[in-house]
Amino acid sequence: MHRIVAIDRRVPETPSTVTWRFRDPTPAAPGQFVMVWVPGDDELPMSLSYTDGETKGVTVKAMGATSRRIQEIPPGTRIGIRGPYGNRFALTPRRLLIVGGGSGTAVLAPGAEALRRDGAEVVGALGATTAAEMLFAERLRSAGARIELATDDGSLGHAGYVTEVADRLLGEPGRFDAVWTCGPEVMMRKVALAARARGVPAFGSVERQMKCALGMCDACALGPYHVCVDGPVFPAETLLGLSEFGRSKRDPSGRLVPV
Amino acid sequence: MADLAVDLAGLSLRNPLILASGIWGESGDSLSGAWDAGAGAVITKSIGSVARPGYPNPTVEPLDPGGMLNAMGLPNPGIDEYPAEIARAREHGVLLIGSVFGGTPEEFGELAGRMAATGVAALELNLSCPHAEGYGTEIGSDPEDVAAVVRAVVRQVRIPVFAKITPNAADLPALARAAEKAGAHGISAINTVRAMAIDPELERPVLAHGLGGLSGPAIKAIGVAAVWQIAEAVRIPVVGVGGIRSATDVIEYLLAGATAVEIGTAVATDGIGIFGRIAADLARALDDRGVRRVGEIVGRARRGFAVPSAEAPTPGRGAISRSP
The missing domain is CATH 2.40.30.10 (Translation factors)
Incomplete structure (x- = not known):
């Protein structure tokens, strides 16, 4: 209802x-x-x-x-x-890296705030096309997260992809015990691969076509999973094992189309 | 342990629990998942001639108590693309029943031929979707139309054909008899019951399509009545559908005369594990009754049952004349 x-x-x-x-x-x-x-x-x-x-x-x-x-x-x-x-981000990390692309940061922000309140360290790598499109950087800063920015046009922070910032941050050994990511799937795929390379467990929130949201109609089928009940948060290792992740999704008729 | 295997119009099912059309039917992986969860057979989403996105959302509204309202609008990727999903499920060893919908007997015949060519074990004809203009109930409410569709299909294929008939018609046995006479090998009943929800605050229909179809426990008694009447009217097997969530529900349908059943909405309320749970519970329940094969109870509630008269005895010949 x-x-x-x-x-x-x-x-x-x-x-x-x-x-x-x-x-x-x-x-x-x-x-x-x-x-x-x-x-x-x-x-x-x-x-x-x-x-x-x-x-x-x-x-x-x-x-x-x-x-x-x-x-x-x-x-x-x-x-x-x-x-x-759907499921939720486990609020267990003590040293969390969030990697948000565009509006994807909106999905990561409430959990990052909750962890900060709990005393955990949170570092955010946030990306946007341009400075004006940067979302929730101030909100996360005021929650006590350290924020690094990247824009495609170089108008704010690192000029280039946020994945480059994430990769650099992940290069500090032992710095993080978890990575959360949400944004364009091509970006999430890169983050997942970078986290895997450094041995840090990562979790991504994915988006698919949705109709019933109850695990019944199959509109959000992603491999053997249904994003509405098995997700939207998946371990990055699960996502990397799916041939559709970062490549294809289903349109409202159920046809596979490029993401 | 009671034997759950059933013969359904020549199909050997490991148990009588079939995944209903429209549930987990878009992808080959999902069809495989339903099979792995213990379904005895798995029915595809209803497939049409061309890709169709369906109605805009809201397409589904859960209702309290025990009902699920939907008007999806027959979304499907079309018969050109869907065989790839079927191939994936077949590789996985799934016993598949292909569901098709068309707007004319000719379209049904063409789709049936192409669906059969994918290697599915049987077909189910969607003659009963209650909310798609030009399809489903609109061509499944008249016995002659049903017969024309079934005739067009059985000419094209050599696999069992099930006609899924609508509860939104006055004379269900007539529809079933028409399908049987035209060559159908089985009847599935029922599809969703035409229904609607209006938001009282906003004073407007909830579903984008307005009218939809109701499924879930709220319609179980309607399904049982349909199976009861249809099993009386035809000799071909009946597949019972509507509101099944437990082994007890399955037994009720079997007692009414269903050879097998379809489960759909319970996947939303109970998860796909419902198939394994009901199969285990059903075997135990049959053991408790001393039943060795599930087929033994099919139609058993019909035995010796007679409708009593509701009319008062005629004065002069009944109880009144015999009173002292």
């Missing part, structure tokens, strides 16, 4: 991302997602970018026509929520 919540606050984060905050006391954990129904439009899976307390949040990225359109809906709009669904 969905429940109706009103968007209390609409926070433009970057030119392409908007956060909606809404009151929803249903408990949720970092890594989990909800199905968000915009009445009269679509229902989309969205990872929670705020999981604590009674005010949750999702950060909507303008990807296609639908997400661009629904980004514009004003505060006060009532939306439907189902969930939270």
Whole structure:
């Protein structure tokens, strides 16, 4: 059953991302997602970018026509929520590296904040196309994480890929006991390989087409897994073992198409 | 231990628990996963002539208590692409039943031929999707239409053909009889029951398509009644579908006259492990009854059952005249 919540606050984060905050006391954990129904439009899976307390949040990225359109809906709009669904990031690392690409950082932020509150060390390598698109760098800094940035156009931080920053950080032996990553799959694949090379356990949150979100309809099939119930967080070693990871996904009809 | 193996229209199933169409049916890996979890056979997603994305979300709404509402809109990759998934599942050794849907008898015949060529062991004809314009129930509600589709299909293939019929019609036995007469080897009943949910706060339908189909425990009694009536009307085997979550539910369908059953929505509520759990529970339950082969209880509730009269005895000849 969905429940109706009103968007209390609409926070433009970057030119392409908007956060909606809404009151929803249903408990949720970092890594989990909800199905968000915009009445009269679509229902989309969205990872929670705020999981604590009674005010949750999702950060909507303008990807296609639908997400661009629904980004514009004003505060006060009532939306439907189902969930939270899926698994979570285990809050066990004491020295965590997060590697976020673009809006992927929204998925990593609540868990990173929770670990900081718990006294763990968190280093963030965050990437974006350009400075204005950098997401949640300040939020994570104020949580006490050390943040290193990379932009494709060199307008902020390292000029180049965030994976290059991650690779350098992972090069310090024993510095990290876990890596979390979320972003474009090609990026996540590189992070997973870099973590494997340094012997650091890594976990990635992946995105697939979703319809039921209940492990039934098979829309989010990824190898032998269903992202909605077995994921969205998977050990990097699991992801690297899947021929589809970083290469293909299923479209709404079930056809395999390039990621 | 009771023997769970059944012969279903010539198919040898290791147990009577079949994965229903539309569940875990998009990828060959998922079909294989359902088989590994213990399903006796696995039915593919309903495949049409061309790729079809289905309706926009919301396509699914879980309802309390015990119902699942959906209007997926027959999403499928089309018969050109889907055989790759079937090949993957066949390599894994899965006993596969291919589901197809068409808009005309000719389209059904063409699809059936191409589906059979992939090497599936049997076909199931989707004559019952309740929410797709031009398909399913729209051409499965009339016995003559059902017969025309089945005739077109059995001409094209040499494997068993099951007609999955709709509960959203007045006379289910007539549909089943029409399918049998046209050459079907079995009847699957039921598909989802036409249903709808309206959000009372927003005052609008929840599903993007408005109307949908209901599955889950809420429809089990409807499925049992359908099997009961159809088993009376035909001699070909009946596959019972609707709301099965336990071995007790399976037994109820078997007693009504089903040779096998399909399980779908329970995969969402209980996980794919439901197949292994029900198989183990079913074997134990049959042992407890002293039943050695699962087939022994098929239709057993029908034996000696007669509908009593609901009419008052006629004055002058009944109990009243005999009172002192």
